[in-house]
Amino acid sequence: MADLSVTFCGVKFSNPFVLPSGIITEIPEHKKAIEAGVGGVTLKSLTKERREGNPLPRIWKYEYGMLNSVGLRNAGIEKGSQEVAHFLKLYGKETPIIISLFSTRVIEFVELVEKIAPFNPQFIELNLSCPNTVDELGTALGMEEGAAGKVITAVKKVSRKIPILAKLSPNVTEIGEIAKSCEDAGADAIVASNTFGPGMIIDIHKKKPVLGNKEGGVSGPGIFPITVRCVYDIYEAVKIPILAMGGVTKWQDVIEIIIAGATLVGVGTATYLKGMKVYDELKRDVSTYMEKVGIKNLKDIVGVAHGN
Ligand SMILES: Cc1cc2nc3c(=O)[nH]c(=O)nc-3n(C[C@H](O)[C@H](O)[C@H](O)COP(=O)(O)O)c2cc1C
Structure with a gap:
């Protein structure tokens, strides 16, 4: 087996694969990804208040991926932070854990980070990518340079030494510029990206949208070329x-x-399509490729598609 280990913001991952936020909903259930051998785990986004989520059905598989309208269903920061603390105690030593937080307001993001930072997770990820998220001025956070940077600046004052990851939306015209404003504001890394869309699938027999919420974010293989372009632009x-x-x-x-520029690689919807064994499959196949073409460490090929 080739050496698949990767260092990200000074933290060592045994392999580059990360479970993205929300693929598993309940905090204790995230252990399934750890048992499957993933390199790092992002927990389901927590919000200030408990959220029930959208009407069922919330998930719909189709030929090229999936639509979801989970609507940030979670227990809220009070109960959620206790679950997070317990999870970190159990698994935080063996696997890097990323705590995902979501809000529609800068001030609330600060409160959420203040609540989570004392538990000392390896990373805090700010989900700046929901199109329904606005700052005090009514601008969607993460969709506009100034707004995303404002959140990072505010959060960095209370995040101690915990690296802050800015998770962006692909639904923008200049994702590179938004990433740059996050970097300038002090973000330690960029997560690119969230679901695309929203999209809609209509049942032609029932003559109505399949999701309870009618529309939902698109993930999975169909959006991969968009991800590649986003990562390429951000790397530049x-x-x-x-x-x-x-x-x-x-x-x-x-x-x-x-080679487009990623150091770590999230694999989410693929676990719905192939099961948790997808992590073992990817580790085996990437390792085989590395040995075949003589790559000693994955860091040697990060971003090599640039300049060609
Ligand atoms: C069912 C489901 C729930 C999700 N919930 C969240 C969430 O709570 N927070 C978040 O930042 N992203 C959420 N996402 C987006 C994923 O973290 C990821 O960015 C996206 O699915 C693209 O990766 P993939 O194609 O490998 O799944 C969710 C995605 C799915 C499919």
């Missing part, structure tokens, strides 16, 4: 490392996204 714009996600399903995708 910033120096901080990138955790890429959005449609990665097979070993060729892993190599492609790393």
Whole structure:
């Protein structure tokens, strides 16, 4: 087996694969990904208040991926932070854990980080990518340079030494510029990116949308070329490392996204399509490729598609 280990913001991962936020909903259930051998785990996004989520059905698989309208269903920060603390105690030593936080307001993001930072997770990820998220001025956070940077600046004052990851939306015209404003504001890494869309699928027999919420974010193999372009643009714009996600399903995708500029690779929807064994499959196949072409460490190929 080739050496698949990767260092990201000074933290060592045994392999580059990360479970993205929300793929598993309940905090204790995230252990399934650890048992499956993933390199790092992002927990389901927590919000200030408990959220029930959208009406069922919330998930719909289709030929090229999936639509979801989970609507940030979670227990809220009070109960959620206790679950997070317990999870970190059990698994935080063996596997890097990323705590995902979501808000629609800058001030609330600060409160959430203040609540989580004392538990000392390896990373805090700010989900800046929901199109329904606005700052005090009504601008969607993460969709506009100034707004995303404002959140990072505010949060960095209370985040102690915990690296802050900015998770962006692909639904923007200049993702590189937004990533740059996050870097300038002090973000330690960029996560690119969240679901694309929203999309809609209509049942032609029932003559109505399949999701209870009618529309939902699109993930899985169909959006992979968008992810590649986002990561490529971000790599051109910033120096901080990138955790890429959005449609990665097979070993060729892993190599492609790393040469576009990713250091870590999120694999989410593929676990719905192939099961948790996808992590073992990717580790085996990427390792075989590395040995075949003589790659000693994945860091040697990060971003090599640039300049060609
Ligand atoms: C069912 C489901 C729930 C999700 N929930 C969240 C969430 O709570 N927070 C978040 O930042 N992203 C959420 N996402 C987006 C994923 O973290 C990821 O960015 C996206 O699915 C693209 O990666 P993939 O194609 O490998 O799944 C969710 C995705 C799915 C499919």
